[in-house]
Amino acid sequence: MSGYILKRLLSMLPILAVVAVVVFMIVHLTPGDPAAVMLGDEAGEKEIAELRSQLGLDLPLAVQFFHWLANVLQGDLGRSYFSDVPVTQAFWEHLGPTVSVAILAQIIAILIAIPIGIMAARRRGTMIDQAVMGVSLFGISVPSFLLGLFLILLFAVQLKWLPVAGYKPLSSGLWNHLRYLILPALALGFMQAALIARMTRSSMLDIIADNYIKTARAKGLKETMVIYKHALRNACIPILTVIGETFGGLVTGAAVVETVFNIPGIGQLIISSVERRDYAVIQGTVLLITVTYVLLNLIVDLLYGIVDPRVRLNRKER
Amino acid sequence: MAYKHLLEIKELKTSFSTERGVVTAVDGVSFHVDAGETVGVVGESGCGKSVTAESILRLLDEKKTNYLGEICYQGTNLLALSIDQMQQIRGNEISMIFQDPMTSLNPVFTIGDQIAEAITQHQKCSKQDAFSRTVELLRRTGIPAPEQRVHEYPHELSGGMRQRAMIAMALACQPNLLIADEPTTALDVTIQAQILELMQELKQESQMGIILITHDLGVVAEVCTRVVVMYLGQVIEEADVETLFENPLHPYTQGLMxxxxxxxxxxxxxxxxxxxxxxxxxxxxxxxxxxxxxxxxxxxxxxxxxxxxxxxxxxxxxxxxxxxxxxxxxxxxxxxxx
Known part of the structure; x- marks a missing residue:
């Protein structure tokens, strides 16, 4: 098991190397001079040139890249040009809100989607099934920012149940923390729920037709046991895959919803860094996001082994 | 005893509504099984053997299935029972073994869990009791080192061992009737013989009735006391096993022989x-x-x-x-x- 994890961690290195090169290149090939942006419109050419050499921006690209890479390998992702805090610190500060929203969105999605998906599978072809499929198609198609705006209009502006936007950390109290998270989590989780419900339905439909389900019924088990114990456990692998993949997306790609709801998360960090040409932050954050994403995938793969003993065996043999 | 036969099927008609219309897979089948006898149900694929068997336990999707006639188990018509009452009977009074032991066991639970589940479902007993009875059942069905096997998953067992585990599961609550749907078809010939022998032994110990569904006349000759030959949803010949083999009367039976x-x-x-x-x-x-x-x-x-x-x-x-x-x-x- 630990050997497997180690192997997986090592296999992350090439991925990270590619991401590092790509991120570095893209940032430097886009127009806009960070020194000019930082000093503002009134700065003279001389001042800009001074700042450029101070930041090392006047060195050749390859040299800049190797300097940066050497620092990264020592755990130093550089400092923000703009706020002068270490990139890792900025990342950690912004990770909290993002993770909070993502976890709440995921919980909402799972709690809604799995029972609904199972219900649709058991009532295949009925009105309920068609309604679930229809709503989930809607959920996949509607962009989360649009849904977010509608949610704000309804629950914050009209009904005044929840705040319009913003973020309060957990230290300000659980309910206060959650109050601000509910709407963004709903906006993000709806699409998640749609994806998970569809996967649950199709996966359950496959499993329900399997022979061991008939065996379970022939044993005299109650239908709820047959479905929620025998069928669901088997249907979990594809469902888990969808959850894992999309959870990575929630953590790393909630930029739009974070902007709509004004949540100081990773998405906002990236967007504002791009606006400020804050190269170090963009590079470091994208790299750390990649690490997070790959680690999440690893966790999902390890969960497979817990759900399905056959996966465990294969690993022993490998 | 208020009833004549352990199980008596009277004019059973099982039909399904499909997209192409109503299909009657079993059309007026009648036969009976007594305690301690093995009745073979024989026929080619698609003749309604398995549907008959699954009708007895009502395992077919009832939203799409329509039953007519009667299936009387100890005098009670199973077709008239509620689903709850049926669940009391399944696995407890009447058990079933399926054709393919590779796919009939749930891959994500240990065989011990799956067998013990059948016991705890129908009988009040502690988890430890159910567990030790499971080990005993595995031993009785000829699984070596049952104390270890009980913790293994289906994929860790061979086909023959899995079918033994299936039999152990079916026998967990000492049923009066065992329906075996092609129990040996998916197995090697040597394993087939062992499984049939095991079923015979267990029948003699417990006096249960067995319905053995098969397309293999060799199997029938070996273990059955009576034979029902089916063709396209109907019984076309029924006889005790000696009579049938000496003198098959229906041209289809003759052809099969x-x-x-x-x-x-x-x-x-x-x-x-x-x-x-x-x-x-x-x-x-x-x-x-x-x-x-x-x-x-x-x-x-x-x-x-x-x-x-x-x-x-x-x-x-x-x-x-x-x-x-x-x-x-x-x-x-x-x-x-x-």
Missing amino acids: KAVPTIDGDRKQKLHVIKGMVPSLHQIPQGCRFAPRCEYADSQCSQEPPQLHAISPKQKVRCWHAAKFMTQGEEHERHHLD
Whole structure:
């Protein structure tokens, strides 16, 4: 098991190397001079040139890249040009809100989607099934920012149940923390729920037709046991895959919803860094996001082994 | 005892609503099983054997299935019971073993969990009790080192071992009736013999009735006391096993017997083949259902459906020409019957 994890961690290195090169290149090939942006419109050419050499921006690209890479390998992702805090610190500060929203969105999605998906599978072809499929198609198609705006209009502006936007950390109290998270989590989780419900339905439909389900019924088990114990456990692998993949997306790609709801998360960090040409932050954050994403995938793969003993065996043999 | 037979199926009709219309997979099947006997149900694929078996436990999707007739277990009509009452019977009074042990066990639970589940479902006992009884069941079904095997997953066992585990699961609550749907078809020949032997032993210990569904006449000859031959959803012949093998009356039964390869005799002679294929349930022949494939069929056969009638106390057949195939001795017996 630990050997497997180690192997997986090592296999992350090439991925990270590619991401590092790509991120570095893209940032430097886009127009806009960070020194000019930082000093503002009134700065003279001389001042800009001074700042450029101070930041090392006047060195050749390859040299800049190797300097940066050497620092990264020592755990130093550089400092923000703009706020002068270490990139890792900025990342950690912004990770909290993002993770909070993502976890709440995921919980909402799972709690809604799995029972609904199972219900649709058991009532295949009925009105309920068609309604679930229809709503989930809607959920996949509607962009989360649009849904977010509608949610704000309804629950914050009209009904005044929840705040319009913003973020309060957990230290300000659980309910206060959650109050601000509910709407963004709903906006993000709806699409998640749609994806998970569809996967649950199709996966359950496959499993329900399997022979061991008939065996379970022939044993005299109650239908709820047959479905929620025998069928669901088997249907979990594809469902888990969808959850894992999309959870990575929630953590790393909630930029739009974070902007709509004004949540100081990773998405906002990236967007504002791009606006400020804050190269170090963009590079470091994208790299750390990649690490997070790959680690999440690893966790999902390890969960497979817990759900399905056959996966465990294969690993022993490998 | 208020009832005559352990299980009596009376004029069972099982039909499914499909996109192409209603299909009657089992059409007027009647037979019975007594305690301690093994009844073989024989026929080609698609003749309604498995549907009959699954009708008994009502395992078919009832939203799409319609049952007519009666299935009386110890005098109670199973078709009239609620789902809750059926769940009391499944696995407890009547158990079932399926064809493919590879896919009939749930891959994500240990076999011990799956067997113990059958016990705790029907009997009040602690988890430890259920567990030790599971080990005992595995031992009785001939699984070596049951204390270890009980913790293994289905994929860690061979096909024969899995079928033994299935049998252990089916026997967990000492049922009165065991339905075995092609229990040996997916297994190697040597394993087949072991499994059949095991079933015989267990039957003798417990006096349960067995319905053995198979297309293998060799299996029937070995273990059955009585045989029901099915064709296209109907019983076309029923007899005790000696009578059937000595004197098969229905041309279909005769064809099945001839289609079994033998080691002695002229091996250059081609194996007998029943011509044609089982027709689809959407195109059931008007008269005798076997007529289009029967070498003796005449105009009566293709127009009027024959009824299942008793030829002797031991034998029933559904054929207009059955009398032609009878030997002298049976003719004599039939006169007595008349």
